[in-house]
Amino acid sequence: MIRVKGVSKSFGDKEVLHGIHADFEAGQVNFIIGRSGSGKSVLTKCMVGLLEVDSGTVHYGQEDFTAMGQKERESIRLRIGMLFQGGALFDSMTVLENVEFPLRMFSEMSSEERRQRAMECLQRVELEGAEHRFPAEVSGGMQKRVALARAIAGRPKYLFCDEPNSGLDPQTAIVIDNLIRELTLEYGTTTVVISHDMNSVIEIGDNIHFLHNGSVAWRGDRKGILDSGVQELDTFVYASDLMRDIRKQLQGR
Amino acid sequence: MGLLFHIGRYFAFLGSALRRPQKGRVFIQSTLVELEAIGVQSIGIVALLSLFMGAVIAIQTAHQVSGWIPAYTIGFTVRQTMILEFAPTIIPVILSGKVGSNIASQIGTMQVTEQIDALEVMGVRSISYLVLPKLVAALFIFPFLVVISMVLGIGAGAWVCNTADLSSFADFKYGIQIDFRAFDVTYALIKTCVFALIIASVSAYHGFYTSGGAREVGRSSTKAVVYSVVIVMIANLVITQLLLT
Numbered sequence: 123m124i125r126v127k128g129v130s131k132s133f134g135d136k137e138v139l140h141g142i143h144a145d146f147e148a149g150q151v152n153f154i155i156g157r158s159g160s161g162k163s164v165l166t167k168c169m170v171g172l173l174e175v176d177s178g179t180v181h182y183g184q185e186d187f188t189a190m191g192q193k194e195r196e197s198i199r200l201r202i203g204m205l206f207q208g209g210a211l212f213d214s215m216t217v218l219e220n221v222e223f224p225l226r227m228f229s230e231m232s233s234e235e236r237r238q239r240a241m242e243c244l245q246r247v248e249l250e251g252a253e254h255r256f257p258a259e260v261s262g263g264m265q266k267r268v269a270l271a272r273a274i275a276g277r278p279k280y281l282f283c284d285e286p287n288s289g290l291d292p293q294t295a296i297v298i299d300n301l302i303r304e305l306t307l308e309y310g311t312t313t314v315v316i317s318h319d320m321n322s323v324i325e326i327g328d329n330i331h332f333l334h335n336g337s338v339a340w341r342g343d344r345k346g347i348l349d350s351g352v353q354e355l356d357t358f359v360y361a362s363d364l365m366r367d368i369r370k371q372l373q374g375r
Numbered sequence: 376m377g378l379l380f381h382i383g384r385y386f387a388f389l390g391s392a393l394r395r396p397q398k399g400r401v402f403i404q405s406t407l408v409e410l411e412a413i414g415v416q417s418i419g420i421v422a423l424l425s426l427f428m429g430a431v432i433a434i435q436t437a438h439q440v441s442g443w444i445p446a447y448t449i450g451f452t453v454r455q456t457m458i459l460e461f462a463p464t465i466i467p468v469i470l471s472g473k474v475g476s477n478i479a480s481q482i483g484t485m486q487v488t489e490q491i492d493a494l495e496v497m498g499v500r501s502i503s504y505l506v507l508p509k510l511v512a513a514l515f516i517f518p519f520l521v522v523i524s525m526v527l528g529i530g531a532g533a534w535v536c537n538t539a540d541l542s543s544f545a546d547f548k549y550g551i552q553i554d555f556r557a558f559d560v561t562y563a564l565i566k567t568c569v570f571a572l573i574i575a576s577v578s579a580y581h582g583f584y585t586s587g588g589a590r591e592v593g594r595s596s597t598k599a600v601v602y603s604v605v606i607v608m609i610a611n612l613v614i615t616q617l618l619l620t
Contacts, residue, residue, distance in 0.1 A: 170496050199498035210493040213484075224497050227398055282496075 123148050124169065124280060124312050129178035131164055138164045140336045141178065148279075148312045151303055151326045155318055156333035157358060162316045165333065166284060169314070170202060171195055182280065200228055203273030203311075207285040209265040211257040217244070217268050218253035224276045243271035247301055263294035267301070274305055281311040287319045295319065299326050320359060323347065332358065388580050392506035397499065405508035413474050413509070413575075414516030420473065421466055421520045422527055425457075428465075429528030430535040432456050437541035446542035450550020453532035455559075462524035463563035464611050467517060467570040471603040475578035478509055479599035482582030483592040491583070506579040510572060517571035518564050525563075566614045573610060574603045 124146040131139040146152040167173040180187045221240040247267040287295035303326040306313040332340040334354045396402035436452040494501040578599035585595040
């Protein structure tokens with residue numbers, strides 16, 4: 123599991139995170155949700171070490187990630203897979219080379235073993251046949267799946283997904299959601315998904331943290347989110363007419 | 376303060392770039408790719424410019440010396456100009472426009488599309504992984520390009536003298552042999568290596584610290600070229616003063 127304790131982060135005078143406490147459980151799809159600017163991405167970047175926290179700690183299992191030097195952090199990072207919002211695929215490499223990359227850097231596998239593992243991952247995300255294309259030659263949804271395949275290539279213990287469904291059509295979004303859920307169960311990863319897509323939250327969210335103005339305003343599961351009693355969360359969840367109609371129908375029963 | 380900040384951050388960046396590669400085989404493969412991108416793909420422009428410059432220097436010198444200075448001066452001037460200044464300084468300056476902007480825009484695009492974040496999260500030391508192969512490739516290939524430039528420039532000067540009847544080949548040959556000091560070539564290659572490091576590292580630095588989007592990548596690319604050229608010119612003065620006086 124990943125435990126975030128009292129994490130604060132400021133940029134100049136602006137405090138973006140105020141003493142965040144959160145636990146992200148292993149084998150579950152943990153969500154960090156909130157409006158744009160609520161601090162979701164900053165919290166994630168603090169968790170993976172792309173930003174340094176001002177105060178507080180991030181523990182991976184028993185290990186205090188925030189107290190480690192860059193070299194020690196590398197041992198934790200080898201256990202992390204991350205799906206970035208834009209995919210962040212290396213555009214000079216083919217799809218197969220992208221998926222092979224973490225293995226090429228950090229494993230002692232032979233080129234044949236690497237290729238085999240990369241092909242397994244591509245099959246897992248239903249992308250066999252696209253291995254020799256470049257990222258610019260595949261669709262946005264396929265890029266996300268390639269990025270997911272790359273994230274799981276090293277069999278990570280911790281999987282981060284930043285806005286996995288942004289820019290995708292609803293059907294492709296469901297495919298990505300289901301993949302994240304299946305991979306979490308299959309590998310027993312501690313999966314952290316950053317999103318403001320309520321469909322995904324309702325579909326696959328096990329453990330949900332709602333961020334508002336840099337603090338965790340609510341935490342719970344997908345059943346509780348529809349009737350949280352927290353005004354800011356209700357405003358977030360029922361932002362669309364469709365969701366408001368669903369709520370009325372639920373209340374009418 | 377801004378200048379000091381950039382100088383400090385540049386040297387810290389250079390320190391990170393010069394760290395031992397995490398995986399030797401990957402480093403060698405990346406360096407080979409960079410050798411092709413920086414060196415092989417630049418041979419055409421280097422050859423073209425050197426041929427024309429050698430020919431033009433020969434014609435201009437012939438025009439200046441005709442009648443009252445020995446004809447071998449043409450060969451001498453072409454040789455000295457190509458070896459001392461055109462090949463080791465002007466060719467790197469031109470390459471800073473081609474190679475430098477390419478390095479800055481490539482790394483800058485990686486930065487704004489989170490590819491560098493992806494490397495970091497994986498545990499890859501992104502600066503060393505991206506920059507060291509470019510530094511090594513530039514350091515290795517620039518001297519070759521400069522020697523090619525010297526040879527082609529002097530050859531073009533000889534050809535134009537012969538075909539335009541500016542001087543005899545024997546005079547030209549005598550001119551390129553007279554008072555030849557091998558140290559001039561050493562000096563040229565030393566400064567070429569320094570310029571190669573400056574161009575590759577300054578361009579990579581500007582690319583790496585790009586933030587924003589496509590417009591900022593373009594700006595970084597422009598800055599990379601401008602700063603590389605300015606620093607190359609300053610270094611040229613310092614090295615010349617140190618080695619030739």
